[in-house]
Amino acid sequence: MEVVNLTHLDEQISKQPHIMAIGFFDGVHLGHQELLNHAKELAKKQNVLFTVMTFSPHPNEVLKGDTDHKYLMTLPEKKKKMKAMGVDKLFIMEFDRTFASLLPADFIQKYILNSNTRHVVVGFDFTFGFKAQGNTQLLRMQSKKSGFGLSVIPKKTYMEEKISSTLIRGLVQEGDIDLVPYYLGSNYEVNVNILQYKINRNVVVQPNDKSIFPSHGSYIVKVNHGTKISYGKFHRRPDSNDDNILEFMDPVHEYGDICSIEFISKAEVTESLSVSN
């Protein structure tokens, strides 16, 4: 997969014909996966590239000053997932105020018509352009007028609720991680830094400050550490300043290491933890 970092100054983003899915896609949940698979199938049938346009940072960080915006995945994790979804080219548009002020018609002209975009794939609630004025109706009108293809993916739901990144972020934050796979399609996974050793099998871990940790409690986790997979327990203390303790079954690790934790289910706390060095 080729990754292309863009700014609003870039003109034509592709010379080659391509089918482009557009959206932020935090977490690449089951709704996103349906959309991406649709785009992939179309691209295969038409023998053109399957591309995705995403944005960085999240529009809310730039437009609403939400500098503490939390993500289900970091940009490197999103790249990895997009590659696994079969994306040929990932466009990462720097989302800044200049780009945000682009009118919907100008977005269509520049990134669809002038960029050899044969077909666009978005979800039912996709918005774009200045003050989010562009929507699927406008895209539909323009696609008929200008001759590019358009697929609008209907709302994918679970238990009558729209599967959304916001909903999944809420589930993780509330510690309802058993429900997460029904929306995300997999367990919630987060990369952590191993900060220091504690006695026994315990280490202190810290996520990237943009990532989410579940609310306080104990969880059964799968730890992916290099090529090693082990199981353990993760304990989040009530106070956010307290250490987050991870107990590995097989604690072969070094200070400064990064490992990923997959949250499987809530655990009963059966013993008090050793937290002193």
Ligand SMILES: Cc1cc2nc3c(=O)[nH]c(=O)nc-3n(C[C@H](O)[C@H](O)[C@H](O)COP(=O)(O)O)c2cc1C
């Ligand atoms: C060219 C462009 C300009 C945008 N300008 C705004 C804006 O002024 N205000 C806003 O709230 N969102 C704006 N957005 C963000 C979109 O409303 C939307 O969040 C983004 O396209 C990602 O789509 P998704 O949230 O469906 O994934 C803009 C998006 C694009 C592509």
Ligand SMILES: Nc1ncnc2c1ncn2[C@@H]1O[C@H](COP(=O)(O)OP(=O)(O)OP(=O)(O)O)[C@@H](O)[C@H]1O
């Ligand atoms: N449940 C869903 N069913 C169909 N399409 C979806 C669904 N969720 C998102 N999409 C589409 O996927 C693309 C990316 O959407 P976006 O990143 O805004 O996801 P989201 O889950 O709605 O995020 P958030 O909750 O942060 O608004 C958009 O084109 C959007 O319309």
